[in-house]
Amino acid sequence: MLAPVAAIQRARDGVRRAAVRRRLEAVASGKATSTSGTFDEPGVDVAGVIEEITVGLKTDSLPMERLVVALTNSGAVDRMIEGLEAKSAHHRSAGARAIGALRIYEAVPSVAPLLASRERPVSDAAARALGRIGGAHSAGALLFALQRRGISRRLVAELARGAPDLFIEAALAQPQKPGARPALALAAGLRRRRTATSQLTALVRGGSRRERVISCRALGWIGATTAIPAITEALYDREWKLRVSAAKALGALRARDSRHEIHYLLADRNPRVRAAARQALRQIEAG
Amino acid sequence: MIQRHSGPRRPSLVASDGLRAEPPVQKRPEIPRPTFHDMTSRLSTIERAPVFFTFPEDALRAIARRVRRVRIPAGEMVLCQGEVGDTIFFIERGRCRLVVEKPPSIVTVAVLSEGDFFGEGACVLGRSQQASVYAQTECYLLALDRQSLHAVMAGREGDGMDELRRLAEQRFSLFADISVQATWGQLLQEATVIGVYSPKGGSGGTCISLNLVGALARRYPGEVLLLDLDFPYSHSALLAGLVPTSCLARIASVPQESFEDVLLSTVLYDSGGPMILPGALRPEEADEVTPELLNKAIAALRKTFRYIVVDLGVTITDSTLALFDLTQHVVLIAAPELSAVKSAADAVDILSRLGTPHDRLTVVLNHRSEKPAVSKSAVERALKRNVDLEIAFDGIRPEQAAVDGAILSITNPKSEIAQGAEALAAMLDAKHARSRNPVESSSVSGGIAEHVVQPS
Numbered sequence: 001m002l003a004p005v006a007a008i009q010r011a012r013d014g015v016r017r018a019a020v021r022r023r024l025e026a027v028a029s030g031k032a033t034s035t036s037g038t039f040d041e042p043g044v045d046v047a048g049v050i051e052e053i054t055v056g057l058k059t060d061s062l063p064m065e066r067l068v069v070a071l072t073n074s075g076a077v078d079r080m081i082e083g084l085e086a087k088s089a090h091h092r093s094a095g096a097r098a099i100g101a102l103r104i105y106e107a108v109p110s111v112a113p114l115l116a117s118r119e120r121p122v123s124d125a126a127a128r129a130l131g132r133i134g135g136a137h138s139a140g141a142l143l144f145a146l147q148r149r150g151i152s153r154r155l156v157a158e159l160a161r162g163a164p165d166l167f168i169e170a171a172l173a174q175p176q177k178p179g180a181r182p183a184l185a186l187a188a189g190l191r192r193r194r195t196a197t198s199q200l201t202a203l204v205r206g207g208s209r210r211e212r213v214i215s216c217r218a219l220g221w222i223g224a225t226t227a228i229p230a231i232t233e234a235l236y237d238r239e240w241k242l243r244v245s246a247a248k249a250l251g252a253l254r255a256r257d258s259r260h261e262i263h264y265l266l267a268d269r270n271p272r273v274r275a276a277a278r279q280a281l282r283q284i285e286a287g
Numbered sequence: 288m289i290q291r292h293s294g295p296r297r298p299s300l301v302a303s304d305g306l307r308a309e310p311p312v313q314k315r316p317e318i319p320r321p322t323f324h325d326m327t328s329r330l331s332t333i334e335r336a337p338v339f340f341t342f343p344e345d346a347l348r349a350i351a352r353r354v355r356r357v358r359i360p361a362g363e364m365v366l367c368q369g370e371v372g373d374t375i376f377f378i379e380r381g382r383c384r385l386v387v388e389k390p391p392s393i394v395t396v397a398v399l400s401e402g403d404f405f406g407e408g409a410c411v412l413g414r415s416q417q418a419s420v421y422a423q424t425e426c427y428l429l430a431l432d433r434q435s436l437h438a439v440m441a442g443r444e445g446d447g448m449d450e451l452r453r454l455a456e457q458r459f460s461l462f463a464d465i466s467v468q469a470t471w472g473q474l475l476q477e478a479t480v481i482g483v484y485s486p487k488g489g490s491g492g493t494c495i496s497l498n499l500v501g502a503l504a505r506r507y508p509g510e511v512l513l514l515d516l517d518f519p520y521s522h523s524a525l526l527a528g529l530v531p532t533s534c535l536a537r538i539a540s541v542p543q544e545s546f547e548d549v550l551l552s553t554v555l556y557d558s559g560g561p562m563i564l565p566g567a568l569r570p571e572e573a574d575e576v577t578p579e580l581l582n583k584a585i586a587a588l589r590k591t592f593r594y595i596v597v598d599l600g601v602t603i604t605d606s607t608l609a610l611f612d613l614t615q616h617v618v619l620i621a622a623p624e625l626s627a628v629k630s631a632a633d634a635v636d637i638l639s640r641l642g643t644p645h646d647r648l649t650v651v652l653n654h655r656s657e658k659p660a661v662s663k664s665a666v667e668r669a670l671k672r673n674v675d676l677e678i679a680f681d682g683i684r685p686e687q688a689a690v691d692g693a694i695l696s697i698t699n700p701k702s703e704i705a706q707g708a709e710a711l712a713a714m715l716d717a718k719h720a721r722s723r724n725p726v727e728s729s730s731v732s733g734g735i736a737e738h739v740v741q742p743s
Contacts, residue, residue: 058413059433059434059437060433060437103434105434105435105437105438106438133434134373134432134433134434135432135433135434135435136353136355136430136432136434136435137434137435138434164373164374164430164432164433164434165366165372165373165374165376165406165430165432166357166365166374166376166428166430167355167430170355170357170358173358193367193370194364194367194370195364195365195366195367195370197364198363198364
């Protein structure tokens, strides 16, 4: 049970938060034009409120434009930018979240360095912000972080979300550090764009072990039926993870022509391969 | 109230080094600025693009700084129809083909080259990609993403964004119209038009056209027509042993209301099944066959036949070009001779420039002598594509058949020419076959309404 003082404080914070939310909603709907002092409310997670209001809003939508203009005119956006360089991890992540929610593309150079932060909440907030903002610069920053850190689920997911057309495909075609290419293949799979099919197929045929495993799954997610021959060849690989991945991909692709090859895996020495083959055959039969 | 298209909008943010509480652990290297020559090249591409040339100089420079260059190998997919998109692609070098896939057909709606752009519908209007885009040749594209475009155009909406939106809407409607017009024939179950083009005289174009019609007519008696546009001397009727009395050129002045009847009465009927419509009987009549007349005639003939094979001859005229637009498939005849191979390579290039999809072009290598001077692999190297069908040397049979007025694919199915024509007909039929009559398809599946249509 909360102590009375803490309960009262919490209630006050709740009232302030509601007031901030009402003000921002009024701006977004065009009923008000100014939001002075909004970002300085003590005890209120303003970044969270902004995130709530902007969920589902498009970058070029009118409510979003109104919010950005009002917050810029009130100086709140400048304080968000300054907050990105604060000592407190809380302030830095709050600034990044708010900037991401408002999709301020011009702030990408200020948010990008936070990806290298040792504090996980800060780097995650920065990655989320860049993923939400999108565009070539955001994707470039995320790719640079991936090259440095290798596969990170947050970075891969945000790169898949924020990368512009052909960004990942072009990056896959260029020389990359060993850890980056599997991450890119994963991001290409998560994006589910058929334009990445040829790059991923090339990786299935000639990539490293990890790249081949991930590319198979990615092709399955994309639904790239043209890659079925390459994936079917991977069923005979010595590496069990690749056999599992290929079986799963063929199941996802409903590759009826590869049934016999998958059937052969039911006698595989590895139980995971056998399980994956069984599951794939079930998917194919289900059509 | 804040106006959407006015006033300062997005903040201009400049990172101040003095305010940094702690330096970042590892700073991301700055994105390299384009060199002077690179900027010039980017600017000249963007300046040439429709609508963008109206943008102010500083906006163009800002765009040129923000675009990224992407190299696409020939044949690769750049954009996929139906997917979301956020980027405008300017073509800096190369050629791209925009196709709308409307099963069962694929319609090329545009072929774009240097200075054009695509992807604006998804980027500016927020719609899914209307067409798939393939690189016809190796392409260098400049990619401008939505965020960069908005960042550059913030605060100057009137400077061209409205024009860009209008252009995107206009193109969207245009491509939709083109794809509908191109597929309406198939939707209405009308004839497939196949153009047979032989870029060098003596390659056997007329002979193969005639035998192809014979092979198709064996499958669909009374539903296949050969339109002979091999000007100035059209000999298909003569080779089939028929005596023409009229031709397409002579009905050019027939009034619209009776045009279709007169046109069909001009068609010559062969006892074996195929039908032949001569384009002109005398060399001077060839000029009467205009693109307008061809459009009118093909529109009328498509309602009556299943396949219309057009012998396009050697020369490329306005009529030939008009026919290329009307064809669903082009068969290119090449002979294994040096000059014929060179001409065929040029023709493949021209056809790809005209937007003929790769899968709608069939290359046939016709051997006119026992020992060919040029090998098949050499032909393929010259054409930069595979030969789809090879017809072996058939001795004097074709010449003898011409003297006898016979079509080998009907009278002698074991001859090389007949076998080649049969294989070609099978390929084309596999690609363009359809059940013309719903009753026919019900007869295949069986059931209560089982009626078998007897060939007429």
